Amino acid sequence: MSEITPELVRHLGVLARIQLTDDEVQTLTGQLDVIVDNIAKVSQVATPDVPATSHPVPLENVFRPDEVADTLTRDQVLQNAPDSADGRFRVTAILGEEQ
Structure with a gap:
């Protein structure tokens, strides 16, 4: 039998900053004991x-x-892109960054 007690579980809960109910303490005591x-x-x-x-x-x-094979040209890649500029995909700025 291990030394897992409800008091130890409550102490671990305080260290982890987790509020535990009495039912949770009882459940966790049994589970931690088995572990x-x-x-x-x-x-x-x-x-x-x-x-x-x-x-x-x-x-x-x-x-x-790796095997060398035929690849798409830049124009083929960008032909269905919603927006492109200077041979690249153009996307909207994210995370508030301005481009």
């Missing part, structure tokens, strides 16, 4: 001879190879 117990179980089997892993399944990049 801490499970971490303790994992710590028991995580011995130095067991390598640490960040993911249970080996990961591999699935990028396609």
